[in-house]
Amino acid sequence: GENVEQHPSTLSVQEGDSAVIKCTYSDSASNYFPWYKQELGKGPQLIIDIRSNVGEKKDQRIAVTLNKTAKHFSLHITETQPEDSAVYFCAASNILTGGGNKLTFGTGTQLKVEL
Amino acid sequence: GAVVSQHPSWVICKSGTSVKIECRSLDFQATTMFWYRQFPKQSLMLMATSNEGSKATYEQGVEKDKFLINHASLTLSTLTVTSAHPEDSSFYICSASTVAGWTGELFFGEGSRLTVL
Numbered sequence: 001g002e003n004v005e006q007h008p009s010t011l012s013v014q015e016g017d018s019a020v021i022k023c024t025y026s027d028s029a030s031n032y033f034p035w036y037k038q039e040l041g042k043g044p045q046l047i048i049d050i051r052s053n054v055g056e057k058k059d060q061r062i063a064v065t066l067n068k069t070a071k072h073f074s075l076h077i078t079e080t081q082p083e084d085s086a087v088y089f090c091a092a093s094n095i096l097t098g099g100g101n102k103l104t105f106g107t108g109t110q111l112k113v114e115l
Numbered sequence: 116g117a118v119v120s121q122h123p124s125w126v127i128c129k130s131g132t133s134v135k136i137e138c139r140s141l142d143f144q145a146t147t148m149f150w151y152r153q154f155p156k157q158s159l160m161l162m163a164t165s166n167e168g169s170k171a172t173y174e175q176g177v178e179k180d181k182f183l184i185n186h187a188s189l190t191l192s193t194l195t196v197t198s199a200h201p202e203d204s205s206f207y208i209c210s211a212s213t214v215a216g217w218t219g220e221l222f223f224g225e226g227s228r229l230t231v232l
Contacts, residue, residue: 043208043223105158
């Protein structure tokens with residue numbers, strides 16, 4: 001099965017700095033890579049995703065890059081703000097034809113943005 | 116985005132009792148729902164995949180008689196923790212895939228925190 005590793009487990013940055021979280025996956029058949037933000041006591045919220053036919057995707061201050069050859073993908077947050085503080089999870093899956101998206105999650109990164 | 120609602124958001128029960136958690140897709144139909152379990156400061160672990168109108172598929176190590184899953188309609192899946200014990204205390208989260216225009220995105224509920232005394 002798929003195995004997703006995520007680093008670092010904790011990340012502390014100053015407000016306005018950039019934050020980078022990295023993940024590696026094991027199954028070359030995986031073709032969908034979402035990133036989720038989870039605030040304390042809440043469910044995960046999708047912040048950005050990327051598919052295997054794309055190398056990079058950007059949405060305002062958030063970007064994700066994918067290297068299929070190396071089987072790793074990264075989340076980049078620029079101009080960090082205190083409200084970016086949360087736990088971030090990467091995930092990987094092989095989207096099945098006709099539906100069903102069984103995600104394997106990384107271990108999470110606690111991001112703290114300090115004033 | 117689409118909304119997935121879980122109820123209750125938190126529940127406390129006595130050891131030996133059963134607890135039911137509901138997961139509803141409010142503005143879309145979901146052929147597939149997933150149930151996860153999350154311990155404090157840990158990742159989400161998939162427990163089972165629930166397909167409307169059929170039996171759930173459980174992940175290895177998850178007791179199907181302990182965690183009963185029912186997906187009776189395209190908008191509702193339920194997880195029942197039977198004969199709950201303190202070690203079942205956890206944060207349970209569901210997610211759902213849309214039927215029409217499915218893009219691969221999963222929508223997550225807000226989670227249900229179970230505490231077994």
